[in-house]
Amino acid sequence: DAMVIQNPRYQVTQFGKPVTLSCSQTLNHNVMYWYQQKSSQAPKLLFHYYDKDFNNEADTPDNFQSRRPNTSFCFLDIRSPGLGDAAMYLCATSRVQGGAGEVNTQYFGPGTRLTVL
Amino acid sequence: AQSVAQPEDQVNVAEGNPLTVKCTYSVSGNPYLFWYVQYPNRGLQFLLKYITGDNLVKGSYGFEAEFNKSQTSFHLKKPSALVSDSALYFCAVRGHYGNNRLAFGKGNQVVVIP
Numbered sequence: 150d151a152m153v154i155q156n157p158r159y160q161v162t163q164f165g166k167p168v169t170l171s172c173s174q175t176l177n178h179n180v181m182y183w184y185q186q187k188s189s190q191a192p193k194l195l196f197h198y199y200d201k202d203f204n205n206e207a208d209t210p211d212n213f214q215s216r217r218p219n220t221s222f223c224f225l226d227i228r229s230p231g232l233g234d235a236a237m238y239l240c241a242t243s244r245v246q247g248g249a250g251e252v253n254t255q256y257f258g259p260g261t262r263l264t265v266l
Numbered sequence: 267a268q269s270v271a272q273p274e275d276q277v278n279v280a281e282g283n284p285l286t287v288k289c290t291y292s293v294s295g296n297p298y299l300f301w302y303v304q305y306p307n308r309g310l311q312f313l314l315k316y317i318t319g320d321n322l323v324k325g326s327y328g329f330e331a332e333f334n335k336s337q338t339s340f341h342l343k344k345p346s347a348l349v350s351d352s353a354l355y356f357c358a359v360r361g362h363y364g365n366n367r368l369a370f371g372k373g374n375q376v377v378v379i380p
């Protein structure tokens with residue numbers, strides 16, 4: 150089945166130690182999103198890639214970076230995790246072809262729960 | 267700016283009874299509306315969406331939602347709730363002139379009591 154995969158499902162890191170979360174997809178979607186979700190709150194969009202174009206949200210801290218080496222993979226890098234960065238990180242994908250009024254569903258992976266010690 | 271309100275924090279319903287989860291939205295132009303469900307320690311699962319056409323939208327797992335333009339609402343419904351429907355439900359909206367960014371509501375915890 151086509152799907153969105155996130156690895157690892159659970160990640161423990163130390164305060165200030167860089168960490169990378171991974172997302173891959175077999176849906177061949179051209180848009181990939183990273184969300185942060187804290188304790189049963191609404192997901193908060195950090196950034197997204199439209200093809201190779203990176204789109205950062207205005208309030209995303211510089212501590213968060215992303216890479217998309219190819220269509221299938223996207224990485225979230227947290228350069229110096231703080232205690233406040235402990236959260237569930239969700240990757241999502243959608244297919245956007247740029248047509249007028251086009252609306253495409255976002256499909257989510259299972260998430261990576263990050264713990265910062 | 268687009269936004270969603272889910273007024274209730276938690277919805278309790280007895281198994282077998284009808285389930286309703288409320289959502290109202292604010293957006294410029296025609297809205298595109300989505301419902302997602304999230305089980306503990308899982309990602310969001312897509313349930314259904316409204317783009318245009320029939321105001322009653324049918325989705326996965328027996329869920330449906332009714333779009334009401336005059337009340338700017340998109341309530342999620344299920345005629346007979348199951349214990350397995352206990353989860354966190356998110357409503358989301360995107361405006362017609364949006365850029366594929368979704369505005370999510372804060373979520374509603376649904377508890378189905380056996």
